[in-house]
Amino acid sequence: MSQKETYENPDLKKERQNCPFNKEEITNLLDGGKEKTAERKQLENYILSDEQLKDAVPMEYLSHADKYAEELRKACLLMHKLENSPAGQVPTLRALMGAGLGSAVLKEGNPLALHYVMFIPALMGQGTIDQQAKWLAKAYNLNIIGTYAQTELGHGTFLRGLETTATYDPNTQEFVLESPSLTAYKWWPGSLGKTANYAVVMAQLYTKGKCEGTHPFMVQLRDEETHEPLPGIVIGEIGPKLGMNTNDNGYLGFEKFRIPRDQLLMKHSQVLEDGTYVKPTNSKLSYATMVFVRVVVCQDVTTNLRKAVTIATRYSCVRRQSELKPGDREPQVMDYQAQQNKLLPPLAATFAFQLASDHLWNLYNTANNNIEQGDLELLPDLHGLSCALKALCSSEGANFVEVCRQSCGGHGYMACSNFPRIYGQVTAAETYEGENTVLWLQVARYLVKTRKEQTGGLSVKYLIGEEKGPKTVDTTLEGIVHLYRRTAVGLVDVAIAELEKSGRKGEAPHDAWNHAAVYLIKAAQAHARLFVVESFVNSLKVGNLSAPVRTVLSQLCELFIIYWLLERSGELFFVRQFIKKRLVTVEFQVRTLLYVKLLAAIRPQAVNLVDSFDLRDEILASPLGCWDGNVYQRLFDEAAKSPLNQSSVHESFHKYLKPLLKSNL
Numbered sequence: 319m320s321q322k323e324t325y326e327n328p329d330l331k332k333e334r335q336n337c338p339f340n341k342e343e344i345t346n347l348l349d350g351g352k353e354k355t356a357e358r359k360q361l362e363n364y365i366l367s368d369e370q371l372k373d374a375v376p377m378e379y380l381s382h383a384d385k386y387a388e389e390l391r392k393a394c395l396l397m398h399k400l401e402n403s404p405a406g407q408v409p410t411l412r413a414l415m416g417a418g419l420g421s422a423v424l425k426e427g428n429p430l431a432l433h434y435v436m437f438i439p440a441l442m443g444q445g446t447i448d449q450q451a452k453w454l455a456k457a458y459n460l461n462i463i464g465t466y467a468q469t470e471l472g473h474g475t476f477l478r479g480l481e482t483t484a485t486y487d488p489n490t491q492e493f494v495l496e497s498p499s500l501t502a503y504k505w506w507p508g509s510l511g512k513t514a515n516y517a518v519v520m521a522q523l524y525t526k527g528k529c530e531g532t533h534p535f536m537v538q539l540r541d542e543e544t545h546e547p548l549p550g551i552v553i554g555e556i557g558p559k560l561g562m563n564t565n566d567n568g569y570l571g572f573e574k575f576r577i578p579r580d581q582l583l584m585k586h587s588q589v590l591e592d593g594t595y596v597k598p599t600n601s602k603l604s605y606a607t608m609v610f611v612r613v614v615v616c617q618d619v620t621t622n623l624r625k626a627v628t629i630a631t632r633y634s635c636v637r638r639q640s641e642l643k644p645g646d647r648e649p650q651v652m653d654y655q656a657q658q659n660k661l662l663p664p665l666a667a668t669f670a671f672q673l674a675s676d677h678l679w680n681l682y683n684t685a686n687n688n689i690e691q692g693d694l695e696l697l698p699d700l701h702g703l704s705c706a707l708k709a710l711c712s713s714e715g716a717n718f719v720e721v722c723r724q725s726c727g728g729h730g731y732m733a734c735s736n737f738p739r740i741y742g743q744v745t746a747a748e749t750y751e752g753e754n755t756v757l758w759l760q761v762a763r764y765l766v767k768t769r770k771e772q773t774g775g776l777s778v779k780y781l782i783g784e785e786k787g788p789k790t791v792d793t794t795l796e797g798i799v800h801l802y803r804r805t806a807v808g809l810v811d812v813a814i815a816e817l818e819k820s821g822r823k824g825e826a827p828h829d830a831w832n833h834a835a836v837y838l839i840k841a842a843q844a845h846a847r848l849f850v851v852e853s854f855v856n857s858l859k860v861g862n863l864s865a866p867v868r869t870v871l872s873q874l875c876e877l878f879i880i881y882w883l884l885e886r887s888g889e890l891f892f893v894r895q896f897i898k899k900r901l902v903t904v905e906f907q908v909r910t911l912l913y914v915k916l917l918a919a920i921r922p923q924a925v926n927l928v929d930s931f932d933l934r935d936e937i938l939a940s941p942l943g944c945w946d947g948n949v950y951q952r953l954f955d956e957a958a959k960s961p962l963n964q965s966s967v968h969e970s971f972h973k974y975l976k977p978l979l980k981s982n983l
């Protein structure tokens with residue numbers, strides 16, 4: 319490992335003995351190759367050895383404003399470090415923006431994140447070549463810092479309802495930006511409060527008296543020298559949140575603010591000098607920046623989940639509690655089947671989510687290249703799959719992180735355990751970039767359409783034609799995947815039947831849709847799960863894995879697939895075959911037996927598996943999860959940092975408590 323200490327907790331030491339597989343092989347697999355692992359380690363050494371990037375005191379003890387200033391200081395320093403990075407600028411940037419290395423330095427959130435995650439992608443995806451030539455170099459050189467300002471106080475989900483207007487004035491060849499009401503104020507964009515001086519602003523485009531829908535505009539918000547908001551721009555920060563508190567999410571209002579015509583980002587649609595509007599080939603192309611971020615979110619949630627699982631697994635092997643066998647030494651809590659039931663499914667999920675995210679990333683790149691050439695064929699499948707996996711990884715991820723926290727008992731509730739921050743980040747992803755329920759309904763729309771019209775992209779091919787495959791209990795991995803497929807098809811058919819029933823009752827399509835929402839969401843979720851389990855199973859068939867690694871990954875795969883099936887066993891009733899043959903009970907019993915066996919089989923490798931994630935202590939940032947397992951000493955050391963422990967009696971005792979004690983109430 320990268321950081322062997324002199325001390326090693328004896329229980330962890332024992333866990334690490336006789337590992338049947340080569341941990342490095344899994345590390346390389348997750349990094350994308352041996353060279354990538356070496357590059358990552360070199361980069362981590364380069365960044366994490368810099369004393370100026372370390373926190374003098376834990377962030378929790380700083381004020382809201384001081385936290386922001388401190389994270390901004392480090393974020394800027396990180397940008398300077400890019401120049402001499404041994405890994406090169408692009409890979410370094412990627413590592414610094416994610417939940418891995420970046421979060422070791424910027425624990426509370428990166429005030430520059432939106433610039434890289436959305437502003438630059440929006441310029442690239444929405445700007446013409448000329449516009450990119452004008453702005454991109456400045457953005458890459460950090461001469462300007464931008465954000466993506468779409469959501470408003472009154473509307474986030476319903477983009478057609480956005481109120482900010484951009485009205486073309488052909489006399490001056492300018493757009494006039496206006497926030498016509500309080501609810502029209504932009505509200506939420508990251509980096510907007512204090513950091514950004516530019517933004518891609520989504521506004522309703524009006525020209526020749528007609529509204530043409532929401533479009534992206536490049537807008538300067540602050541003076542490039544003084545950083546003061548420009549006249550006509552009202553700007554501020556929205557205040558503390560559940561997490562990500564140094565991302566300075568902000569608000570923004572426009573008071574008849576004018577920008578030149580060529581600051582409408584015109585790659586897909588244009589407004590000519592005389593005000594003539596030129597339509598895009600597909601009106602949803604202006605939503606493309608969101609698609610990109612949904613893809614990235616899946617990867618980020620997976621990294622965060624790996625951190626949570628590593629912390630909880632190591633701690634569970636150090637922690638001894640209660641009595642398993644009467645009279646014996648207290649066992650490691652990991653030896654309770656109940657604890658394995660908590661921690662091994664999220665451990666398996668980290669692999670499942672990574673493989674599915676890799677698949678999505680490849681689809682994104684292919685689809686995006688095609689779109690650049692004017693071929694939009696893959697767009698519906700990309701939209702459907704990115705919505706499905708973003709919603710699935712973030713919602714399951716947040717639940718799993720919470721289970722990891724609970725599995726650490728009281729100590730998991732400490733801020734220093736790092737669970738609050740990890741949870742704050744993962745649960746945010748349930749809401750931003752498309753609220754999950756709303757995304758499930760987008761997925762359902764695609765599924766219903768595919769099933770009814772019998773045409774659709776690769777991820778929904780199974781909905782076309784009659785399903786084939788075994789109809790009885792089949793305990794092979796393929797057999798279980800087939801069960802997932804039949805469940806997904808069954809749920810889509812039930813949702814369609816509901817829609818048709820409402821239609822026959824005379825309900826309008828929008829009402830029928832609303833009244834079938836429960837079924838539609840279930841169908842979308844079953845579809846997303848099918849995709850994840852299929853990716854997991856298929857990826858084990860290929861690849862150059864050694865036999866021991868293949869064995870442990872297959873066990874994790876099987877465990878994960880059965881775990882979900884048992885969690886959702888009620889949904890098996892939607893498989894027609896099962897209602898007739900009453901096979902659900904048999905399924906449930908057979909699978910539970912297998913599941914319990916797998917818990918026991920994987921338990922001895924839990925620490926070795928999380929070790930193979932190769933997450934440095936600085937990235938885990940938790941006394942509970944450190945490699946050496948010196949949990950209690952580290953918790954004590956953390957407590958010593960509390961400002962309340964800097965004196966034996968706090969001054970407030972004399973001010974408040976002593977008078978109360980003496981008051982004879």
Ligand SMILES: CC(C)(COP(=O)(O)OP(=O)(O)OC[C@H]1O[C@@H](n2cnc3c(N)ncnc32)[C@H](O)[C@@H]1OP(=O)(O)O)[C@@H](O)C(=O)NCCC(=O)NCCSC(=O)CCCC(=O)O
Binds near residue numbers: 469477750764
């Ligand atoms: C929910 C929808 C999709 C609804 O849009 P709509 O125009 O009303 O569309 P509809 O009538 O339901 O569907 C019409 C059609 O448009 C398609 N479509 C919808 N979105 C896309 C897309 N992105 N790509 C490709 N196609 C898309 C749909 O599939 C429909 O297709 P169809 O008619 O069925 O063939 C949309 O409004 C939306 O995406 N809302 C979510 C808002 C969101 O994601 N905001 C993100 C703000 S930025 C942020 O949060 C950054 C955080 C980052 C950080 O802090 O790190």
Ligand SMILES: Cc1cc2nc3c(=O)[nH]c(=O)nc-3n(C[C@H](O)[C@H](O)[C@H](O)COP(=O)(O)OP(=O)(O)OC[C@H]3O[C@@H](n4cnc5c(N)ncnc54)[C@H](O)[C@@H]3O)c2cc1C
Binds near residue numbers: 472750755
């Ligand atoms: C940490 C964080 C960072 C963010 N960063 C940015 C940013 O950088 N830029 C930016 O522009 N925005 C940003 N946002 C805003 C974010 O994208 C929106 O909050 C998100 O899209 C959800 O929209 P909303 O807040 O309007 O929720 P609402 O849509 O009001 O959701 C409220 C409830 O209504 C339900 N609902 C809404 N519509 C439907 C429907 N059609 N059918 C069924 N149920 C429905 C939802 O499921 C939810 O339960 C950020 C948000 C957060 C939390």
